[in-house]
Amino acid sequence: MHNPYRDRDAQALWQLVKLEADATAFAELHARFSAKLYALAYRKTGDSDVSEDLVQDLFVTLWVQKETLTIDKTINVYLFSALKNRILSHFRKQLLRNLVPLDDVYPEVLVSHSANVVQDWIQLREVQDVYLRELNNLPEKSREVFELSRSGLANKEIAEQLGLAEKTIEFHISKCLRVLRVKLLYMVGLVSALLLLH
Template identity: 35%
Template sequence: MSADLRLSSLKEWDDEQVLRALTDGNRLALAELYERYWYALYRVAFQKTKSPEMAEELVQDLFVQLWQKRESLAVRRVDYYLFGALKYSIIDAIKSRIVHEKFQEYQQFFAPQADFSTEDQLSYNDLLGTIETELLKLPPKTQEVFRMSRFEGQTIPEISRKLALTDKAVEYHLSKALKLLRTQLRDYSFVLFLMMICR
């Protein structure tokens, strides 16, 4: 039987049957679910984000995650799962966008301006360089957790869900990163304080 015929037969199946085929690793099942739901999901994402690019990316990421998690899925209703997952993805995306905008405002406010002295400029660059250098000494997973928490403003439960870690594991990585930075950023105590209390 050709691939086209198999895809055609999937169109006659209900969501539950297609989902079972997906969990068995059938890529055509993923294509069928995408065909059934992508536009409705896109409309919701666009309505909330007001960005066609972001909406399209969120929907695509959703189906990538669906495929990656296919073997461990515990889903009864595909539509409930997809729209529920999209809801949390939209919240995360909007939060990240807000955090990014606020960080840009922070940089504009605190970064040395043209009339600052060369010494001020060097001190600012030294601070940024020190943070990046020290972070690179950490294991990749610890770096990732720290950046998601302190630079992107994501919560421990959000990081746990995205990285498939327990809350305690996320807390461990954050504690490990802060312990190192506490030692190396003694001369930047206020910056370190902000990093420690930011949640």
């Protein structure tokens, strides 16, 4: 059976969703864009579960806020911009919770249409610079242990690899976290500090 919604452009579908709460139009938008959005998220995060969650959250928010949401751009531009914001937020939380440097994982955000995204990215780069500088200032053995722990090795594996006691590994990691957190608190503010110390 022919689906008349497939013949409508994305903007017309969005208007049906926004003005009439048309679930079929919403389903068509989802079918039309979800795979491309997932591909973008996966390309940036490298994590299928995270990518699925980001895309799902985007569409849930779109539906829940459909009546109050104001989209100045076309719906397709909005979806990809909103996803980029979510990807950036994911990296911010990852950095704050795990003290993982971002490297150059998402430089394309600098060409985003959102001024807030650019501002957030600059702030994140500043936090990363502080993180890397303070990491390099740590004693060599502590830094080595900490970097191995961030690479995914268990404390026991690090202890075996370096020929140290597991308690010594725990001490080095705790010491590094204390030092780095104190230095990063200044950069990320009170809200982020609460995340760091959670």
